[in-house]
Structure formats: structure tokens, C-alpha cells
Amino acid sequence: MRNIASVMAIVISLSAPALAQKAEIDANNAKWIELFNKGDFAGIASLYTADAIAFPPGSAMVQGRTAIEAMWKGMAERATDPKLTTVDVKPLGPSAAREIGTFVLKTKGSAPQEITGKYVVVWEKVGDDWKLATDIWNDGK
Numbered sequence: 001m002r003n004i005a006s007v008m009a010i011v012i013s014l015s016a017p018a019l020a021q022k023a024e025i026d027a028n029n030a031k032w033i034e035l036f037n038k039g040d041f042a043g044i045a046s047l048y049t050a051d052a053i054a055f056p057p058g059s060a061m062v063q064g065r066t067a068i069e070a071m072w073k074g075m076a077e078r079a080t081d082p083k084l085t086t087v088d089v090k091p092l093g094p095s096a097a098r099e100i101g102t103f104v105l106k107t108k109g110s111a112p113q114e115i116t117g118k119y120v121v122v123w124e125k126v127g128d129d130w131k132l133a134t135d136i137w138n139d140g141k
Contacts, residue, residue, distance in 0.1 A: 021097045022089040024130050025123055029084045029101075036072065036082055045069035048132045049124055055136035057117075079105045079115070095125035096133075103137065115139055 028047055035043040045065040048054075054062040054071060062071045082105040090098045099121045107113045119137035123130045 021091055021123075021130070022086070025089055025097065025099055026086060028123075028130055028132075029086065033082060033084065036076065039076065041069045041073040041076070044072050048135070049126060052131070052133050052135065055134075057138040078108055080108055081106045084119075092122070097123045097130070099123060102141075116141060 032044060032047055035041075035047075045068050048065055048068050050065060051063065052065065052068060054068055056062065056071060056075075062068055082103060084101055084103050086099055086101045088100045092098055100118070101121075102116065102118050104114060104116050107115060117137055117139040118141070119135070121132055121136070122134040124133040125131075
């Protein structure tokens with residue numbers, strides 16, 4: 001019985017950092033949605049590392065907060081109401097994690113459409129905060 005308790009304690013202690021990472025990432029995703037819906041693209045850019053790289057579908061890589069801010073501002077001219085669903089968070093040590101998820105958004109215009117897709121991001125711990133370091137997404141399931 002003591003061995004089982006010891007094993008469970010080890011498993012819990014190993015999974016606690018992963019759960020903490022997921023909770024913080026979920027909170028950052030909620031903040032990202034809030035900032036997007038407010039039109040605060042500088043706020044969105046602040047959620048990225050200074051040297052972050054985004055890989056928007058069908059476009060060139062976008063690097064750095066200033067360029068990422070402009071990218072999201074341009075995207076908001078064509079899309080609205082984004083929703084993110086985290087599918088998996090994998091710790092990559094104490095200061096990095098990989099997130100896989102799905103998104104849904106609506107296009108703007110006279111005939112709005114719902115677009116679904118998937119994404120992969122790499123998060124890095126910068127000080128006490130988790131920041132997006134690499135962000136890639138595309139449409140389709």
C-alpha cells in the first residue's frame with residue numbers, strides 16, 4: 001500500500017507542472033480572444049515573445065511583435081468572433097510547452113462564413129509569463 005501511495009505521489013508531482021502550464025495557457029488564450037474582440041492588437045502582440053514568428057496560411061512568415069500586431073489587425077478586417085479549443089498541451093521542460101488546438105471564426109462581409117481550422121503553438125516562459133514564440137495555423141479539420 002505504501003508503494004502505491006509513493007507511486008501516486010510521484011505521478012501527481014510530475015503531472016502538476018503540466019496542469020499548471022495548461023491552466024496558464026488557457027488563461028492566455030482567453031486573454032487573446034478578449035483582446036482580439038476589443039481590437040487591441042498591441043495587447044495581442046504583447047502575448048508573443050519579442051522574437052516570435054507567426055506562420056499565417058498562404059502568407060510569408062511574420063516576425064516580431066510589431067509585425068505580428070499588424071498581421072492581426074489585418075486579419076481582424078476580414079474575420080471576427082474567434083474561438084480557440086485546446087486539444088493538447090505537452091510540456092517541453094519547465095520553460096516551454098507545445099499546444100495543439102482548433103479554432104472557429106467568422107468571415108466579415110455580405111455573406112459571412114464560418115471557418116474552422118487547427119493550430120500548433122510553442123509557448124516559452126519569459127519571466128513569470130507564458131508567451132507565444134511560434135504560431136502556425138491553417139483551415140480545415
